[in-house]
Amino acid sequence: MPTTGPDDEARTLPAGTTPDALRTPCLLLDEARVRANVDRMRGHLTRLGVAFRPHLKTAKSLDVARIAMTTPAGPAMVSTLREAEYFAGGGVRDMIYGVGIAPTKLARVSAIRAAGVDLAIILDSLEQADAVAAHARGGGDALPVLIEVDADGHRSGVAPTDTATLLAIGRRLTAGGATVRGVLLHAGDSYALTDPAALAAAAEAERAAAVTAADALRAAGLPCPVVSVGSTPTARYARDLAGITEVRAGVFMFGDLYQAGVGSVAVEDIALSVLATVIGHQRARGRIITDAGWMAMSRDRGTAKQAVDQGYGVVCDLSGRPYRDLIVADANQEHGIVALRPGSGAALPELPVGSRVRILPNHACATGAQHDCYHVLDGGGRVGAVWPRIRGW
Amino acid sequence: MPTTGPDDEARTLPAGTTPDALRTPCLLLDEARVRANVDRMRGHLTRLGVAFRPHLKTAKSLDVARIAMTTPAGPAMVSTLREAEYFAGGGVRDMIYGVGIAPTKLARVSAIRAAGVDLAIILDSLEQADAVAAHARGGGDALPVLIEVDADGHRSGVAPTDTATLLAIGRRLTAGGATVRGVLLHAGDSYALTDPAALAAAAEAERAAAVTAADALRAAGLPCPVVSVGSTPTARYARDLAGITEVRAGVFMFGDLYQAGVGSVAVEDIALSVLATVIGHQRARGRIITDAGWMAMSRDRGTAKQAVDQGYGVVCDLSGRPYRDLIVADANQEHGIVALRPGSGAALPELPVGSRVRILPNHACATGAQHDCYHVLDGGGRVGAVWPRIRGW
Numbered sequence: 001m002p003t004t005g006p007d008d009e010a011r012t013l014p015a016g017t018t019p020d021a022l023r024t025p026c027l028l029l030d031e032a033r034v035r036a037n038v039d040r041m042r043g044h045l046t047r048l049g050v051a052f053r054p055h056l057k058t059a060k061s062l063d064v065a066r067i068a069m070t071t072p073a074g075p076a077m078v079s080t081l082r083e084a085e086y087f088a089g090g091g092v093r094d095m096i097y098g099v100g101i102a103p104t105k106l107a108r109v110s111a112i113r114a115a116g117v118d119l120a121i122i123l124d125s126l127e128q129a130d131a132v133a134a135h136a137r138g139g140g141d142a143l144p145v146l147i148e149v150d151a152d153g154h155r156s157g158v159a160p161t162d163t164a165t166l167l168a169i170g171r172r173l174t175a176g177g178a179t180v181r182g183v184l185l186h187a188g189d190s191y192a193l194t195d196p197a198a199l200a201a202a203a204e205a206e207r208a209a210a211v212t213a214a215d216a217l218r219a220a221g222l223p224c225p226v227v228s229v230g231s232t233p234t235a236r237y238a239r240d241l242a243g244i245t246e247v248r249a250g251v252f253m254f255g256d257l258y259q260a261g262v263g264s265v266a267v268e269d270i271a272l273s274v275l276a277t278v279i280g281h282q283r284a285r286g287r288i289i290t291d292a293g294w295m296a297m298s299r300d301r302g303t304a305k306q307a308v309d310q311g312y313g314v315v316c317d318l319s320g321r322p323y324r325d326l327i328v329a330d331a332n333q334e335h336g337i338v339a340l341r342p343g344s345g346a347a348l349p350e351l352p353v354g355s356r357v358r359i360l361p362n363h364a365c366a367t368g369a370q371h372d373c374y375h376v377l378d379g380g381g382r383v384g385a386v387w388p389r390i391r392g393w
Numbered sequence: 394m395p396t397t398g399p400d401d402e403a404r405t406l407p408a409g410t411t412p413d414a415l416r417t418p419c420l421l422l423d424e425a426r427v428r429a430n431v432d433r434m435r436g437h438l439t440r441l442g443v444a445f446r447p448h449l450k451t452a453k454s455l456d457v458a459r460i461a462m463t464t465p466a467g468p469a470m471v472s473t474l475r476e477a478e479y480f481a482g483g484g485v486r487d488m489i490y491g492v493g494i495a496p497t498k499l500a501r502v503s504a505i506r507a508a509g510v511d512l513a514i515i516l517d518s519l520e521q522a523d524a525v526a527a528h529a530r531g532g533g534d535a536l537p538v539l540i541e542v543d544a545d546g547h548r549s550g551v552a553p554t555d556t557a558t559l560l561a562i563g564r565r566l567t568a569g570g571a572t573v574r575g576v577l578l579h580a581g582d583s584y585a586l587t588d589p590a591a592l593a594a595a596a597e598a599e600r601a602a603a604v605t606a607a608d609a610l611r612a613a614g615l616p617c618p619v620v621s622v623g624s625t626p627t628a629r630y631a632r633d634l635a636g637i638t639e640v641r642a643g644v645f646m647f648g649d650l651y652q653a654g655v656g657s658v659a660v661e662d663i664a665l666s667v668l669a670t671v672i673g674h675q676r677a678r679g680r681i682i683t684d685a686g687w688m689a690m691s692r693d694r695g696t697a698k699q700a701v702d703q704g705y706g707v708v709c710d711l712s713g714r715p716y717r718d719l720i721v722a723d724a725n726q727e728h729g730i731v732a733l734r735p736g737s738g739a740a741l742p743e744l745p746v747g748s749r750v751r752i753l754p755n756h757a758c759a760t761g762a763q764h765d766c767y768h769v770l771d772g773g774g775r776v777g778a779v780w781p782r783i784r785g786w
Binding site for chain 2: 023024025026057079080099100101102103104108123124125127128131153155156188277278279280281282285289291294295296298299300301332333334335337352353354363365366369370371372391392393
């Protein structure tokens with residue numbers, strides 16, 4: 001049993017512990033499902049002829065990263081510099097920090113790079129390019145930069161047809177001694193889709209925008225070795241990735257109810273769940289109370305906007321099989337309020353005080369972030385390992 | 394500068410650091426506002442003649458607890474056994490664990506009590522009472538129990554008029570060698586109110602239900618020394634607390650936009666904010682992008698149900714003054730999307746890349762939980778201390 005977990009109990013778990021012996025609430029991870037999800041994505045991208053750069057923001061765990069990455073040194077994508085430092089300490093050598101760079105963070109980026117890590121940054125404005133160029137010029141670090149390009153109006157990025165801005169950014173970076181590594185896009189609006197044809201179209205739009213921007217840079221004599229796209233839905237539904245060099249995705253490793261609502265994972269492939277204990281009943285109102293409130297599940301209610309509102313999660317038995325129509329209908333900080341879906345004809349299961357249940361989360365990134373470690377289920381339904389996870393910035 | 398913070402940077406902050414020198418995102422706490430919020434609540438409850446038991450689930454910090462508690466030893470309320478262990482380690486000796494007890498947690502409760510802490514538990518069913526009685530009988534720990542009574546149909550508790558169940562629980566506990574400490578209620582439905590008269594009525598209903606249940610226990614010869622009620626809104630709006638011995642409240646210490654929407658705190662009294670850095674713009678769409686996404690703010694969107702939807706938070710300048718109509722309109726994991734409220738006639742502030750802003754949270758409990766420490770602002774706008782906070786169960 002590894003003893004690296006930050007949780008007091010995790011440090012002293014005896015071998016062969018079963019989930020009914022764990023303190024609750026806690027996070028369970030089905031290792032076989034993670035491996036199957038990774039294998040499926042890797043096979044799909046290999047067939048499409050592109051490299052895979054897993055996004056580690058969902059897992060925030062070196063143990064999971066080693067399953068997801070093509071090699072122990074990467075490539076990988078991170079969402080915070082804390083992640084970059086943590087994964088660098090674990091031997092990852094090829095990373096992109098995927099949040100537009102602020103000038104005050106450049107010293108920290110260069111410190112990570114000075115330890116032998118090829119950490120690249122992203123940006124989408126002339127003011128950032130000038131700050132990076134000044135930093136490169138002053139410090140002798142030829143920072144590799146991916147220019148963020150807007151795939152779908154979701155969040156950030158230069159418009160793919162705004163050639164003037166793309167070239168101005170590229171030229172200022174190059175003139176300052178930074179390195180133009182390529183372009184990066186994220187089709188975040190694909191999260192709002194559910195129709196396979198629309199998802200495939202979003203993937204194609206992301207690809208086309210990336211190639212348009214890359215071609216503009218190359219036509220002007222600027223380098224663009226990397227053309228990076230990705231989101232779990234577009235990665236899953238991409239049919240052709242001509243001109244793309246790598247795809248990024250993260251949440252698919254674990255899956256969640258939101259992605260199941262999009263259609264990018266299946267409910268039975270969801271690897272993450274929260275273990276909870278029944279602590280009370282309000283039988284006249286058809287409610288079961290558990291000790292997994294929003295602190296254990298996160299406040300994410302993303303499925304409220306989807307066709308099927310899953311409340312704060314779907315309630316399963318200890319083997320991971322969902323009870324018919326049973327969801328966490330509401331949550332307080334340390335109380336989950338379990339009830340049948342409105343209009344259900346199912347019977348409320350008995351579940352006396354002390355019973356254990358597992359809850360599938362709406363959003364693996366948000367639920368995982370509420371916990372310090374994974375209790376990793378082996379094929380026999382036992383906790384075979386405890387894997388720490390990090391947080392913070 | 395204290396060096397107890399878990400954050401790497403917090404350990405090395407030089408004295409007199411100003412917020413513009415901190416890594417972002419991070420949590421800021423205005424100590425003077427916390428003290429004023431506590432003084433106001435304490436004065437109010439003193440005038441009403443009841444003891445104050447602060448709920449430490451919002452702060453999860455011994456430094457904040459010492460401001461909020463009447464004495465360094467308590468009394469206090471906690472939401473997890475991890476909190477109970479942490480505060481016990483800091484000298485708190487009088488606590489209630491405010492989540493219905495599960496039988497598997499009793500050994501841990503008794504271990505905390507064996508270290509000299511008067512830790513009481515709550516329950517609302519015969520099956521829990523039987524488990525506690527068996528534990529008391531077997532282990533020689535006369536566990537003090539508050540019977541949870543339902544104030545308003547919010548979540549848990551025996552109906553205050555269900556005398557038969559109240560007495561059966563009390564008698565089984567007593568027969569087993571546990572201690573009936575009293576009754577405990579939480580008028581959680583008050584969070585949905587905004588009208589001062591309705592809030593005062595909710596406080597009175599909570600009081601009346603508590604007294605009804607306490608009277609029933611006493612009439613049957615059972616002890617009921619403690620009659621405990623509380624929520625931030627009902628504590629704030631209570632006009633008379635005859636028959637009540639103590640009031641609990643927690644989120645009022647920091648305040649948040651949700652409580653401001655209820656009317657139980659003022660926006661200018663909110664002590665908690667998230668410091669963020671501007672990392673980009675989408676000027677054509679009226680958007681400013683910051684590095685405080687939902688990971689820094691939490692996924693809490695509680696104000697969406699109120700009269701004024703504050704998005705993921707209200708954007709302020711470094712001094713804490715809100716920009717007119719500027720909110721975090723949307724959030725991704727590490728991106729905050731700042732925009733004017735729909736229909737606003739205000740101008741979007743310039744805020745170039747690298748600018749710092751402070752964001753008032755929807756929900757102090759949820760936002761605090763995303764961070765490992767508070768950067769505590771002194772009266773001069775400097776970070777005078779770093780206070781750690783705990784998490785987990």
